[in-house]
Amino acid sequence: MEYIRLQEKLPPKEYRSDIEPTWCPGCGDFGVVTALTKAFSEEKLDPTAITMTSGIGCSSRLPLWMNAFGVHTAHGRALPAAVGIRLAKPETPTIVTAGDGDIFSIGMEHFPHTARKNFDITLVVMDNRMYALTKNQTSPTSRHGYKGSLNPYGNIEDPFNVIKFAIASGATFVAQSYSGNPKHLAETIQAAVEHKGFAFVNVLSPCPTFNKIDTFKYYKGRLIDINKELGHDPSDMKAALELASHVLDADNPELEDAEPFKGKRPIGIFYKVEKETFEERVAKLKEKFAPPSGEPDWDEILAKYRP
Amino acid sequence: MAFDLTVKYAGEGGEGVISAGDFTMRAASNLGYEVVTFKSFPAEIKGGYALSQVRMSDEKILSQGDGFDILVAFNGEAYEVNKPLLGKGKVLIWDGPEGGDFEPDLEELEKMGVFVYAVPMSKLAKEEVGAYITKNVIAMASVFELFGFPMEVLKQEIVKKFSKKGEDVVNLNFKAIEVAQNYIKEHIKKIDPYRVPGPLPKKDVIILEGNEAIALGAAVAGVKVFAAYPITPATTVGNYLSPIILKTGGFVYQSEDEISSMAVVIGASFAGAKAMTATSGPGISLMQELIGLASMTELPAVIVDVQRAGPSTGMPTKHEQADLFAAALGGHGDDQRVVIAPKNVEENFYLTIEAFNLAEKYQLPVIMLTDGSLSLRAEAIPTPDIKKIKENLIERPVIRKGEVKPEEIENLFRYAVTETGISPVFVPGESPKPYTATGLEHAENSRPRTTPDERVKMMNKRFKKIANIEEENPHLVEWDLGDLQEGDKADIAVVSWGLSASITQEAVKRLREKGYKIAALYPKLLYPVPKNALEKLSSMADKILVPEASYLGHFARFIKMFTNIPQEKIVQFNIYRGEPFIPKEIEEKILELLGEKVSA
Numbered sequence: 001m002e003y004i005r006l007q008e009k010l011p012p013k014e015y016r017s018d019i020e021p022t023w024c025p026g027c028g029d030f031g032v033v034t035a036l037t038k039a040f041s042e043e044k045l046d047p048t049a050i051t052m053t054s055g056i057g058c059s060s061r062l063p064l065w066m067n068a069f070g071v072h073t074a075h076g077r078a079l080p081a082a083v084g085i086r087l088a089k090p091e092t093p094t095i096v097t098a099g100d101g102d103i104f105s106i107g108m109e110h111f112p113h114t115a116r117k118n119f120d121i122t123l124v125v126m127d128n129r130m131y132a133l134t135k136n137q138t139s140p141t142s143r144h145g146y147k148g149s150l151n152p153y154g155n156i157e158d159p160f161n162v163i164k165f166a167i168a169s170g171a172t173f174v175a176q177s178y179s180g181n182p183k184h185l186a187e188t189i190q191a192a193v194e195h196k197g198f199a200f201v202n203v204l205s206p207c208p209t210f211n212k213i214d215t216f217k218y219y220k221g222r223l224i225d226i227n228k229e230l231g232h233d234p235s236d237m238k239a240a241l242e243l244a245s246h247v248l249d250a251d252n253p254e255l256e257d258a259e260p261f262k263g264k265r266p267i268g269i270f271y272k273v274e275k276e277t278f279e280e281r282v283a284k285l286k287e288k289f290a291p292p293s294g295e296p297d298w299d300e301i302l303a304k305y306r307p
Numbered sequence: 308m309a310f311d312l313t314v315k316y317a318g319e320g321g322e323g324v325i326s327a328g329d330f331t332m333r334a335a336s337n338l339g340y341e342v343v344t345f346k347s348f349p350a351e352i353k354g355g356y357a358l359s360q361v362r363m364s365d366e367k368i369l370s371q372g373d374g375f376d377i378l379v380a381f382n383g384e385a386y387e388v389n390k391p392l393l394g395k396g397k398v399l400i401w402d403g404p405e406g407g408d409f410e411p412d413l414e415e416l417e418k419m420g421v422f423v424y425a426v427p428m429s430k431l432a433k434e435e436v437g438a439y440i441t442k443n444v445i446a447m448a449s450v451f452e453l454f455g456f457p458m459e460v461l462k463q464e465i466v467k468k469f470s471k472k473g474e475d476v477v478n479l480n481f482k483a484i485e486v487a488q489n490y491i492k493e494h495i496k497k498i499d500p501y502r503v504p505g506p507l508p509k510k511d512v513i514i515l516e517g518n519e520a521i522a523l524g525a526a527v528a529g530v531k532v533f534a535a536y537p538i539t540p541a542t543t544v545g546n547y548l549s550p551i552i553l554k555t556g557g558f559v560y561q562s563e564d565e566i567s568s569m570a571v572v573i574g575a576s577f578a579g580a581k582a583m584t585a586t587s588g589p590g591i592s593l594m595q596e597l598i599g600l601a602s603m604t605e606l607p608a609v610i611v612d613v614q615r616a617g618p619s620t621g622m623p624t625k626h627e628q629a630d631l632f633a634a635a636l637g638g639h640g641d642d643q644r645v646v647i648a649p650k651n652v653e654e655n656f657y658l659t660i661e662a663f664n665l666a667e668k669y670q671l672p673v674i675m676l677t678d679g680s681l682s683l684r685a686e687a688i689p690t691p692d693i694k695k696i697k698e699n700l701i702e703r704p705v706i707r708k709g710e711v712k713p714e715e716i717e718n719l720f721r722y723a724v725t726e727t728g729i730s731p732v733f734v735p736g737e738s739p740k741p742y743t744a745t746g747l748e749h750a751e752n753s754r755p756r757t758t759p760d761e762r763v764k765m766m767n768k769r770f771k772k773i774a775n776i777e778e779e780n781p782h783l784v785e786w787d788l789g790d791l792q793e794g795d796k797a798d799i800a801v802v803s804w805g806l807s808a809s810i811t812q813e814a815v816k817r818l819r820e821k822g823y824k825i826a827a828l829y830p831k832l833l834y835p836v837p838k839n840a841l842e843k844l845s846s847m848a849d850k851i852l853v854p855e856a857s858y859l860g861h862f863a864r865f866i867k868m869f870t871n872i873p874q875e876k877i878v879q880f881n882i883y884r885g886e887p888f889i890p891k892e893i894e895e896k897i898l899e900l901l902g903e904k905v906s907a
Contacts, residue, residue: 084574
């Protein structure tokens with residue numbers, strides 16, 4: 001179903017609410033807000049029709065800073081809440097904003113199912129590789145050795161390759177971007193919003209307060225654009241999976257010079273495919289079974305129960 | 308004297324015991340009789356003891372009854388389980404004299420005054436029909452032949468059920484009927500007094516199973532999104548709703564777990580749709596956090612909890628009424644929710660609609676508690692007047708674009724404090740002003756706020772919504788005073804809810820026929836506790852009996868907790884064996900409390 005859109009573009013600032021973010025100065029997530037407002041503006045979305053959902057955590061406060069409809073749900077439950085909106089009102093574009101802990105730990109069960117069903121949802125994950133709001137614990141994407149408040153001796157786990165997982169789950173748009181590159185981020189988010197189907201954008205988004213490893217300084221000069229620099233074609237799933245397998249190479253000093261990323265972090269669109277959305281399939285079913293008059297024929301429905 | 312007959316089929320799960328009951332129920336209803344069924348089976352797909360009981364009468368039936376008049380025992384286990392219930396004047400039909408797996412003690416049964424018929428169901432099915440699978444049809448047809456149900460009705464039902472499977476299947480079943488009829492005619496001499504009197508004038512009724520009534524009620528109420536995760540005994544609500552909801556513009560969504568079901572309901576409700584989920588005990592436990600979110604964000608949501616025996620996995624197919632604490636209080640913080648409970652299939656239908664009305668009106672989650680036995684109970688109910696129901700549906704007060712002047716929009720708040728505590732609703736795509744619904748405490752304009760003043764203001768607003776819910780919905784408390792007037796003195800008062808209320812109703816009716824003065828209250832509104840009605844009832848008697856199918860007796864404890872009724876007046880009567888009460892035990896309990904001797 002077509003989104004409700006405006007006739008004229010609204011300036012990006014019109015998509016901000018007058019609530020000031022509670023984020024720390026220098027938080028990477030500010031870049032995501034800016035990129036979202038740009039994308040909404042470019043797509044001519046109507047603020048009174050946009051729906052956003054989020055879970056719990058620093059990043060999940062984001063819908064509150066926006067001039068759009070939002071549900072700030074319980075921890076991990078942003079995706080199924082978005083599914084509810086999709087089922088009820090597919091004409092309202094739905095954006096989910098979440099953190100890596102929220103979506104890949106407590107809310108993990110929902111990710112692969114929402115992805116494989118190909119709901120027309122844009123999921124923007126602000127990945128700072130740790131939990132910030134609860135003051136520094138490791139998340140599923142934290143580096144091996146990362147020192148959190150619950151493991152001061154360092155993380156004994158390996159991080160989760162979320163890009164590979166998203167492709168394997170059946171997401172029809174999988175990308176990674178970086179909040180320190182506003183242009184790439186805005187373009188990627190816009191492409192995700194434009195994509196009909198489940199679009200996942202993992203945003204490398206540094207936490208300046210707690211995470212002293214994955215910082216803006218660290219990312220500087222350590223990014224590689226897979227589409228522009230490596231010529232990756234997002235329609236090639238095999239190539240996408242192969243590339244995705246190396247996403248975390250840069251964590252490993254032994255792979256400093258290894259192909260394809262040479263110790264850098266990849267950004268860009270890994271995978272993109274057109275596929276019928278869940279909402280389209282529901283619409284087809286509804287059309288098939290809908291009564292010709294539009295009004296249900298209650299006499300016919302009741303007849304089934306007569307003795 | 309009213310005609311009142313109960314036929315019970317008992318045997319092994321998977322042998323067609325349940326469908327034998329269903330066919331018999333449909334035949335009786337076809338003849339114009341009132342019907343109520345009672346079914347029970349194990350949690351496994353095949354095997355284990357299963358029963359299906361059909362009570363029929365020419366008068367309104369209040370409960371499943373005390374037991375059976377006619378028992379059809381498919382196997383030895385079924386005979387052993389029911390042997391203690393056989394007595395003078397009852398009928399036993401058993402799988403014999405050869406071919407079955409057991410032999411009843413015929414001499415003893417004769418001494419007891421039981422009428423016994425041997426019908427070799429297994430043998431006839433195998434040897435005469437050539438298909439063991441028709442054993443239950445032989446059993447049914449024998450019952451029809453022996454007790455005067457018109458065989459035509461059974462044949463019609465068989466055509467209805469099996470014509471899709473092809474003519475061969477229909478003919479096989481017809482052959483089984485013929486074999487049974489011939490056997491009865493040739494070998495059985497009728498010695499019992501039971502006989503169906505003949506068809507009654509046709510009534511305008513529909514037959515619904517408990518969960519089917521919930522599904523139909525939801526469709527009539529206008530549910531647009533139904534999200535659920537399979538769980539016994541709630542799964543069939545979705546099964547029954549699926550084919551109807553597409554015709555009414557909605558969708559049944561199977562989600563990955565119960566948490567997600569509840570989140571889907573919240574999302575759909577936020578987007579303006581009437582949304583619902585159905586689950587059972589373990590599912591309601593998982594949903595608690597999000598039920599709190601629906602409460603905090605003031606989003607209407609209907610949650611049906613088809614209770615089963617717990618805790619933990621408990622007895623998934625068995626009856627219990629022990630989720631009331633969880634339904635009413637099972638969340639963190641002080642939240643606002645409403646809990647209601649229907650007592651029979653008809654109320655399953657109407658109360659589901661009421662659940663939506665309450666949710667929309669008060670903008671909060673409404674939990675409807677039914678149970679495993681009620682989910683399977685079939686009743687013939689008067690055909691509902693859908694048009695009239697539709698006219699009385701409550702819709703939420705959505706502010707739509709163009710309905711308010713632009714200068715007014717600025718001061719229009721989603722969580723505005725109003726006289727009633729009920730605020731205007733904004734819906735994406737429809738309303739002129741967006742907002743973010745948040746589980747954080749918030750101000751009237753939905754911004755997060757934690758100042759003491761704002762907190763107190765919003766808590767008061769949300770609790771104000773339901774402060775007068777009992778007065779505003781008097782129909783949610785059913786009085787049953789018989790000849791008594793309000794304020795008269797009764798011998799005893801009874802309070803009962805859910806399926807137990809329908810059974811209590813029958814016990815009370817019998818006692819009144821014996822001359823006892825009973826004041827009874829059947830609340831459908833359980834939480835907030837209908838304090839005024841309960842206190843009024845309390846003024847009518849020295850003792851209040853509260854029969855509940857749970858160990859703790861949740862509602863009895865709520866009465867002690869939320870009313871000014873002296874604790875010592877409340878007499879709890881609790882069973883927790885996985886089965887519903889029978890009217891007789893409530894009748895006897897009341898007599899015992901009145902100091903009367905209970906006749907054997």
